[in-house]
Amino acid sequence: CCSEMDLSLLQALERERILEVLRRDKQLRxxxxxxxxxxxxxxxxxxxxxxxxxxxQYGERTCARCQxxxxxxxxxxxxxxxxxxxxxxxxxxxxxxxGWKCTVCxxxxxxxxxxxxWFLEEKAKKxxxxxxxxxxVGETLLKTYxxxxxISVVPxxxxxHLDYQFLNRSGDLKHSKPLNKSVENLMVSFxxxxxxxxxxxxSSHELKCEHVNTDxxxxxxxxKKSKDSDQEGSSTGAEEETSFSSxxxxxxxxxxxxxxxxxxxxxxxxxxxxLELRLxxxxxxxxxEITVGACRNLSYGDTKKRKCQxxxxxxxxxxxxxxxxxxxxxxxxxxxxxEVLKVKRQRFxxxxxxxxxxxxxxxxxxxxxxxxxxxxxxxxxxDMDSQRFNWYPLCPKVKQKDSGLESTxxxxxxxxxxxxxxxxxxxxxxx
Amino acid sequence: MTDGDYDYLIKLLALGDSGVGKTTFLYRxxxxxxxxxxxxxxxxxxxxxxxxxxxxxxxxxxxGKTFKVHLQLWDxxxxxxxxxxxxxFFRDAMGxxxxxxxxxxxxxxxxxxxxxxxxxxxxxxxxxxxxxGNKADLADQREVQEKQAKELADKYGIPYFETSAATGVEVxxxxxxxxxxxxxxxEQCVDKPPADTASGNGATKLGDAQPxxxxxxx
Ligand SMILES: Nc1nc2c(ncn2[C@@H]2O[C@H](COP(=O)(O)OP(=O)(O)OP(=O)(O)O)[C@@H](O)[C@H]2O)c(=O)[nH]1
Ligand SMILES: [Mg+2]
Ligand SMILES: [Zn+2]
Ligand SMILES: [Zn+2]
Numbered sequence: 001c002c003s004e005m006d007l008s009l010l011q012a013l014e015r016e017r018i019l020e021v022l023r024r025d026k027q028l029r030x031x032x033x034x035x036x037x038x039x040x041x042x043x044x045x046x047x048x049x050x051x052x053x054x055x056x057q058y059g060e061r062t063c064a065r066c067q068x069x070x071x072x073x074x075x076x077x078x079x080x081x082x083x084x085x086x087x088x089x090x091x092x093x094x095x096x097x098x099g100w101k102c103t104v105c106x107x108x109x110x111x112x113x114x115x116x117x118w119f120l121e122e123k124a125k126k127x128x129x130x131x132x133x134x135x136x137v138g139e140t141l142l143k144t145y146x147x148x149x150x151i152s153v154v155p156x157x158x159x160x161h162l163d164y165q166f167l168n169r170s171g172d173l174k175h176s177k178p179l180n181k182s183v184e185n186l187m188v189s190f191x192x193x194x195x196x197x198x199x200x201x202x203s204s205h206e207l208k209c210e211h212v213n214t215d216x217x218x219x220x221x222x223x224k225k226s227k228d229s230d231q232e233g234s235s236t237g238a239e240e241e242t243s244f245s246s247x248x249x250x251x252x253x254x255x256x257x258x259x260x261x262x263x264x265x266x267x268x269x270x271x272x273x274x275l276e277l278r279l280x281x282x283x284x285x286x287x288x289e290i291t292v293g294a295c296r297n298l299s300y301g302d303t304k305k306r307k308c309q310x311x312x313x314x315x316x317x318x319x320x321x322x323x324x325x326x327x328x329x330x331x332x333x334x335x336x337x338x339e340v341l342k343v344k345r346q347r348f349x350x351x352x353x354x355x356x357x358x359x360x361x362x363x364x365x366x367x368x369x370x371x372x373x374x375x376x377x378x379x380x381x382x383d384m385d386s387q388r389f390n391w392y393p394l395c396p397k398v399k400q401k402d403s404g405l406e407s408t409x410x411x412x413x414x415x416x417x418x419x420x421x422x423x424x425x426x427x428x429x430x431x
Numbered sequence: 432m433t434d435g436d437y438d439y440l441i442k443l444l445a446l447g448d449s450g451v452g453k454t455t456f457l458y459r460x461x462x463x464x465x466x467x468x469x470x471x472x473x474x475x476x477x478x479x480x481x482x483x484x485x486x487x488x489x490x491x492x493x494x495g496k497t498f499k500v501h502l503q504l505w506d507x508x509x510x511x512x513x514x515x516x517x518x519x520f521f522r523d524a525m526g527x528x529x530x531x532x533x534x535x536x537x538x539x540x541x542x543x544x545x546x547x548x549x550x551x552x553x554x555x556x557x558x559x560x561x562x563x564g565n566k567a568d569l570a571d572q573r574e575v576q577e578k579q580a581k582e583l584a585d586k587y588g589i590p591y592f593e594t595s596a597a598t599g600v601e602v603x604x605x606x607x608x609x610x611x612x613x614x615x616x617x618e619q620c621v622d623k624p625p626a627d628t629a630s631g632n633g634a635t636k637l638g639d640a641q642p643x644x645x646x647x648x649x
Contacts, residue, residue, distance in 0.1 A: 018474040018516075025477065028440075028503060035435035109621050114438055118620040119525055123554040127522065136523040138475075 022142040029139065030375050034392075036115045037373075041395045043111050047104050063088035065103050080105055271370040271396045273297035273333070275312065275355060278389045279374070288343040288376075290314060290353065292326050293389050298333040301359020301367040308333045309360045310369060316343050316376070317352040328360050352376055357394060370394025437481065437501040441613055442523060443606070446545055447530035448538040449509030452565040455596040456530065457504050460606050465597050472508040474516050479503055482607075484614060500610065521552035526559040526613040528605065531580075533564045533593065534572040539580065546587065559612040560589045563605050568595040 061070040063077055064085030070077040077086040082105030093106040101109065112118055120134065276293030292312050301308045311328040324343075329335035353376055357369040372392040445453040454472050459465060461478045479502060486496040505524055507517035521527075529545055531538040542562070550556060562584045564575060577593060584591035590612075592605040 014473050021474070021476050025503075028479070031435045032440050035437075035440075038435075112621050113617045116440060118617050119554065122620060123522060126555050137519045138523070 019142070022138050025136075025138045026142055029136070032116075033375060037395065038393055039111055039115055041393065043107050044396065046107050061086065063091055065091035082106075082108070270299050271368075271394050272299045273357075273370065274391045274393050275357060275370070275372050276389050276391050277353075277355065277372070277374070279353070279376075282342075285342070286344070288316065290324075290341045290343065291389070292337045292339050292341065292355075294334065294336040294338070295357060295394075296334045296391075298335075298357065298369050298394075300333065301369060302361055307331060307359075308369075310335050310357055311360065312337065313356045313358060314341055314343075315354040317354055355392075370396065436499065438498040439484075439500045439614075440503065441500055441525055441610060442503045442505065443526045443528060443609060443613070444505040444507060444521065444524035445528040445530060446507050446517070446521070446549070447509055447563075448532070448535070448541050451509065451530045451532040451535070451538050452596050453509065453528075453530055454506050456528070456563070456565055456594065456602060457506050459596040459599055459602050461504065463599065465599075467597075471510060472506055474508055474513050475520055476506040477503055478506065482610070484610065486614070487611075502606075502610070504606075518548055518552045521549060522554050524553070524558075525616075526609045527553070527561070528563055528609060529560050529589075530563040530565050531575070533566050533575050533580075534569050536574040539564075539575045542583065559609060559616055560587070561605055561609040561612075562587070562589055562591045564591070564593045565596060567593040567600060568597045 061077070062068060063070060064080075064083070065087055068088055068090075070086060070088060075088060077088050078092075079085070080087045080092075080102040081099065082101045085102065087102040091103050092100040093103055094100045273296055275295050278291040278293065280289045280291070281287075282289050292314075295310060295312075298308055298310055300306050301310065309328050309330055310332070312326045314324045324341040326337045326339045326341070329337070353374040354371065355374070356371040359367040359369055361367060372394060374392065445457055447453055449471060450469065454470070454476070455466055457478050461480045482500050482502060484498045484500045486494045486498065505520060507513075507520065527549060529542060529549070531542050533539075546560075549558065549560065562580065564577075564580050566572075580593075581591050590605075590608050592601045592608070594601040594605055596602060
């Protein structure tokens with residue numbers, strides 16, 4: 001009996017060791033995600049700048065990037081190989097031996113390399129099954145374990161969209177033997193599940209994941225659409241925006257509306273500035289305590305009167321149950337709050353914190369000033385570094401009319417969520 | 432504490448039989464220390480290192496551009512019982528250090544198996560790999576000759592290094608060579624013409640005139 005005990009002890013330790021590694025990996029990924037998000041925000045800003053100044057006269061040829069008029073003979077511009085827009089000589093960047101690209105296409109290329117998107121694309125080519133290509137194996141495993149350990153504490157109440165198959169399984173599980181299988185068996189069965197999942201092509205799984213594909217359109221796809229549109233001088237970034245939305249909205253509109261019911265009616269200005277937050281987990285009260293420190297450098301909610309009365313709204317996703325607000329600060333673009341908002345332990349593991357900044361205008365009119373999304377699964381609350389105040393750059397809203405890049409964030413939230421349950425039911429089958 | 436102040440996150444992974452020195456090699460690379468004790472790796476692990484990468488042209492001359500690279504170096508267990516777990520991690524790595532022990536013929540023979548594992552599980556059919564013969568300091572116990580190993584590496588078309596985690600010889604060079612391959616691969620991947628470029632509009636007139644770029648083989 002003793003040797004058996006030792007063995008199970010060893011395996012439990014082994015499991016802890018591996019999970020510890022996966023948690024460290026998650027920390028690194030949180031930083032990486034944040035970096036990529038900032039990078040893509042900047043890229044979007046660059047594109048928008050081209051679109052914004054589109055006070056163009058019809059019939060006149062202008063550079064798609066700087067909007068300067070193009071002549072018939074000299075400085076007539078040339079067509080960018082990336083986006084097929086006519087570009088003046090100033091807005092071109094040479095890339096190695098490949099010839100020049102316009103400033104925006106060049107920035108896309110750069111982001112594609114620095115964000116690791118090149119790698120995701122290559123990987124997706126080989127593993128063509130429609131799994132979430134963003135998720136690493138480590139992430140998948142970690143999620144599974146988070147879910148498993150969670151189940152053993154509180155039986156989950158399934159969300160409405162969950163299938164009955166799962167319901168039955170979770171019901172069975174409560175009364176079945178405790179989850180004491182060795183980690184290795186689990187991992188083996190789990191990894192074989194990953195594999196079978198990856199190799200299977202036609203299954204119900206595809207249905208659930210089909211949104212993932214539209215989730216973050218690959219860069220060449222973004223351009224394909226704009227190529228079809230008028231590529232002579234009159235086309236500017238503004239047209240890109242609309243064509244993008246028509247192409248990608250179908251996939252995620254349903255999801256977004258369920259997540260941000262109140263994002264339909266608001267005005268928006270340009271997004272600037274940062275938000276200061278601190279996250280801590282209070283083990284005594286089982287509360288996630290979010291301290292809203294301050295904002296700095298916000299844009300004016302009311303640009304005409306140069307006024308700003310900002311407040312912050314918080315949601316913890318996926319449940320979006322506890323919506324919380326700070327007080328409204330008067331006439332400032334650098335409000336200080338130092339308010340602690342508490343989130344009770346939820347039925348599901350929190351996956352993301354969504355913090356949005358709003359300006360309250362007259363007649364309850366509100367203006368969106370920016371948002372921050374912070375991944376929470378894998379957050380190490382015991383880690384002192386993650387308990388400090390941090391400044392987060394505000395990003396533009398996930399808007400239905402927007403291009404694929406940012407708008408996909410909230411679709412991703414929902415997807416991450418369903419995906420998780422998907423895996424849970426998957427693992428339960430194997431236990 | 433890591434921060435997001437870097438230009439690239441590059442994920443490399445070390446693989447090979449148990450005991451060839453993967454963990455010790457990576458420890459030498461990141462901390463410049465040697466651990467003579469053998470503590471077999473449980474499942475997976477990783478180490479990190481921030482390096483400055485100087486971009487070079489195809490002909491080897493530096494462009495003077497430098498980048499901050501955050502390296503995540505995955506260390507896998509060589510033991511058979513972790514195999515399904517470790518090979519699952521292959522797909523998230525951008526480059527591989529395939530290691531064997533110069534004092535163990537068997538570990539060298541197994542290189543072929545590891546190669547086929549890579550082919551099956553890595554992100555593409557021909558990922559960037561560097562072959563590493565480790566424990567070069569144990570000259571009197573050597574079982575694998577340099578020529579043998581070099582031939583195999585040539586057959587696969589990958590670089591080969593003889594390293595010692597004990598003395599540190601060639602360790603940095605092996606890793607940097609791999610990093611260099613991955614950095615070049617990234618550029619090739621984004622610069623290759625998209626496979627399904629629609630033709631027939633004004634854009635391709637320019638495109639047709641371009642010499643065909645070196646294609647990323649993956
Ligand atoms: N002399 C000498 N010993 C080495 C060298 N590299 C590793 N060793 C020793 O070889 C033994 C095994 O090294 P590890 O790095 O633990 O081996 P590993 O490949 O990580 O093994 P697994 O984790 O089981 O897959 C240790 O005792 C190391 O000290 C080397 O270059 N020279
Ligand atoms: Mg080891
Ligand atoms: Zn221009
Ligand atoms: Zn362009």
